[in-house]
Every structure is written in C-alpha cells, then in structure tokens.
Amino acid sequence: MAEGSGNGRAAFPAPLAAYRAEVLRWNSQINLVSRQEPARRLDALIDQCDRAFSALVAAYPQTIAGSVLYCDLGAGGGLPGFIWHERLLREAGRAASWLVEPREKRAWFLERVARLGGPPAYGVLQGRWGAVAAAMAEPVDTVLISLKALRLTDAEVLEGLAALRQGLGTLSGRVVIARFQPPETAWTVDLATALGWAGAGQPLGPWRGADAAVLPVEGLGRGDAALAVCSYAAGAA
16 A cells, blocks of 8 residues: 555545545445445445455466456455556556446446546446457466455356356466455365365366465455465366
8 A cells, every 4th residue: 555644544546536535425325335334334345345355466477477367256336356456557567457247337337437548448247247248359378356245166167167268269378266265264175165166176167277365465454355266277287
C-alpha cells in the first residue's frame, strides 16, 4: 500500500482509491459489500485480497512470469478481481483479465469501474462460467483463476476454461486455481476430494495435476483467510 493517510491506515494506490470510492457510492443500490460499516468492511476486504495475492505470488512466483490470463469467477463487486488485476499490471507488467459475473447490475458496475482510468482495463463477461466466451488472439503461459464465493470443482473450472479459450492456442504452462477459504482450512484428503483436485500427475481432461496447497493469508485479525491453490500443467503426464 501507499503512504499513510489521516485515519491511521495506509492509503490505497490511486486506482484502488478510485475503485473504493465507487463501491461505496453504489453500495446502497447494488449491495456490493455489507451495509453495516461498509467502509470498514470494504477496507478489510481490499487488504485481504491484496495480502492473498502476495501469499500466492510468494508460493507460486511463476504465476506472474511470462504472459498471464486472469479470470475471476463470480466476480461480484470486484473482490478480488479488481485488486488482483491491478497487482498483475504493477508486478507482471501486463495482464489479460476477465471478470465473470452473471448478475446484470454487478456486471454493469464492473464495466463502470473498468473505465475509471480511460479505456477498459479488463473485460467483463456477464454470464455463468462455462457459458461465456471471449476471443483472445495471443497464447498465454499461465492461466490464473480466482473464486471467492463461487463453489465449483476443478473439473467444472477447467471445463469452463475450454469455453473461454477461443483463439488462445496451446497452453505451454499451467492453470492455477485459487479459492478463498476460512482461515482454519488445512490441506486434507477431504478438502482435495471436495475441490475435485486430480492429484499430482493425474489427468483431468487435457490437464494433469501439478501440486496443491493451502496458503495462509495473515495479518488481518478477524479478516484472516486462506487460499486453497490447485495447479495443473498442460498436456499428458
């Protein structure tokens, strides 16, 4: 985060500050965050998403190496989609990002904030994952997919990616699926089964399981969370 502000917390960088203002402006009409102490709750969520991205990149530095396609599923008001897209722009230099949201009002809001700095900084796909597609001309090295409230298995996530991949060509890298989980989450057989992780070296469609882990997202007290990360490599084992 940027230099300190008058309320005793770190100030948000300009794009996040503008995003924050828009969420608070439209929250009463669209219900983007809790209506009880929305500013405090929103600040905690932005910090949580920011720290989660840092935890992910620390564990998987290859996530921001090379070309990245980023998709946030069930994007809602843009948490973590807006925050992770901004981090990718700052740290990877570029990102082809798509925020996928089936609800019309929230998709409208995401399109609005995408234009805060001029031309859209990311694309918005209104619809359900697996029923939306976007033409992308360039191959990518890494596909990063985040889910905060949406519950899909790995097979459902990867099947939806196939519908999105028009024009992507052959992926030479990996797919990283990152799900926000309660802070006490640990990697167990039961969790792997619930998420549908294929297992290391095991095939799942045209992919094979690479690795999986739960990453703690620390430093937020009551707002703590964890990331359950499952990654897949392209091609047969």
